[in-house]
Amino acid sequence: MEIRIENLTKAYGDFKAIDNMNLTIADGDLVGLLGPSGCGKSTTLFMLAGLNKPTAGRIFFGEHEVTDIAPEDRGIGLVFQNYALYPHMTVEDNIMFPLINRKVPKNEARDRAYEMAKMVQLEGLMKRKPKALSGGQQQRVAIARALVKKPEVLLLDEPLSNLDAKLRVETREEIRRIQQEVKITTIFVTHDQEEAMSISDKIAVMEKGVLQQYEVPQKMYLNPGNLFVATFLGTPQINVFDAEVHDGKIYCAGNMLRSGCMVPDGSYKGGIRPESFNVTLLPSAPDAIRAEASHVRMTGRELQIRFNLGANEFRLLVHSDMQIGVGTPFYLTTREKQILLFGQDGKTVGKF
C-alpha cells in the first residue's frame, strides 16, 4: 500500500510538532523515520495510525484518504517502543486479541496466531505471560500481534530501543526479514542512524518537525541535502569546518584543500567525512597538507586520529596498521568528490 502524506501539520498551541510535511512511500518499502529526540517522529507515526489528529494536511493509503478514519479501520499494525503487551494475557491471547475484537471465530484466530508465531519464531512460548519473556521475545510478540490481522501498513515506534546492542542488530535483521516476507509497507522510527541506514529502503530525516530529506540510504549519506543531515548521519560525525573559496579553490585556515571548483568566492561551511582522507607519512603530492596528530584512539579495525587546521578540529580514520602516535606528523589529501560545501543557510552548495 502506498502512503502519501500531504502538507501534514500538527500544532500544540503555538508549537508546531510537525510542520507541513510531504512524503510519499512506495508500496512495499521499508522507510526509516530518523531524527533526534523530540523531532516529531512519534507524532508523525501516531498521525498515520490515527491516534493523533492532524491540525492540517491529509494522509492517503493507496487511493483512499484516511485522515479522518479511526485507527482500527485503517488496516495498520502498530508496535510501540515498550511493546505494550497486555500483561495479564498469555502470548497466545495477546496475538489473538486483535482478531477476537474483529469477531474472527476463535478457532481461526488461534490458527492464525500460531501461524504468525511460527513466522516470528515464538512457538513453544505461546502459553507464557509477557513477564516471563526476554525483551527480544516480547518484541516479537508485539510484531506478531501487529501483523496477525494482515494489515497493509506496519508502523514501528523505536521497536529496538529496549534491547541490548547485539540483540538490536539481530532483531533489526529479523524485522527486515519479516517485512520482506510479508511485503508490507513499513515505517520504522528510530533515532539510531546506523539502524535506519542498514535496513531501510529509504530514509526520511526529520528535525524540529520539518522533513529534511527523503532518500535512499547510500545516496543520502553521500549527498546530504543540508548540514543537519550531513552531521546526523555517520559515526564518527562528519568534520565541519570554516571554508573560504577563492578563484575556485577551497581553503581551510590557509590550507588549500581543492582547486578547480565552480563556486562563487566567499565563506562557506565545509564538510568532510573522517574516512575521506588519504594519509601518508611522507609527502605524497605537492599540495598535501602537513598535520600532526593531537589524539590517537585505537578502535581495532581503525585508528581514529584528531588533528587541527587553524581553529578547526578534524577527525580522521585510517587503517589500524598505520604507525601514527600523538605528535606524529603526517600528510594528507582528500578523496575526490568528498568535500561538501554548505551555504550560510545550511543548504548543500556542492560536492568537490
Place this chain on the structure above:
Amino acid sequence: MNRKAGNVIANILKYGVLIIGALFTLMPFLWMILSAMKTNAEIRAIPPVFFPSKFSLENFTTAWKAAPFGRYLVNTLIVTVFNTIGVLITTILAAFAFARLNFPGKKVLLTLLLATMMIPSEMLLITNFITMTKLKWIDTYQAMIVPWLASVFYIYLLTQFFAQIPDALYLAAKVDKCRDFKYLIKIMIPINKGPITTITILNVISNWNSFVWPLLVTNSREMRVLSYGLVQFQTEEGSAYELIMAASCILVIPIMIMYLFLRKYIIEGVTQSGIKG
C-alpha cells in the same frame, strides 16, 4: 564468631518485636473468643480470669436464640452485596474517567471530590438522615445501601492505580479495535484485580461493621442488621458481656473466612504499587 552472635541477637530482637506486635493484635481476638465461653460470673470476676473454667458453647446458642440473627444475617448480606456491587461500579467507572478520559473540568471535579473527604462523617449522617426521611426511605434496604454507593477514597485510590497503566496499552488496544468500555473490562480491570479486590474487601468489612447508620434508618426488627444484634444484650439491668462476646464471634466469623480465601489478593493489592508493562 562475633558477627554470628550479632546476627542471632538481631534476629531475636526482630522476632521478639514481631511476636509482641502479633500478640497485641491477636489479644483482643483471643479475649473475645475466651470470654464468649465464660459464665457471667467469670466475666465479671475481679481480678479477671483469663481462661474460662470449662469451654462451653452455651453462650453461642443463647445469643443466637436471643435475637433473630438469621434475619439479621440476611439483611446484612443484602446490604453488603448490593452496596459493594454499586460501589465497585461507581468506583471503577469514575476512576477510569479520571485516569484515562479527557473532559473539561476534570481537575476541578477531582479536587472538589477530594475536598469532600474533609467533611466529618458525623455531619453527613445528619444530612443523609434528613434526606432519607424526606424520601420516606426510613426502614428500607435502599436507605442503608444508596447513600454509600460512591466512595471518594476508593475512587481516588483506584484512579492512582489506573493512571499507572502506560498510555501505550490504551493506544495499542485502540488500534486493535478495543474501544473505551471494552478496554476497561478486558484490560484495565484484569490488570488491576489486586487493588479492586482490596477495595471490595474494605467495603465489605465496612458494611459488615457499620452500626450507627443502619441503627438510625431502621426501626423494625425485620430490617435490623447483624451489628444491631450486639446492642440488645445491653439492657438497663446491665450488659451480658459473655453474650455480647459470643455474638461478636458470630459477627466476625464470615469476615475471617472471606479473608482466608482472598488472602492472596489482599496482600497483592497492598504490595502492588508498581505495575510492570
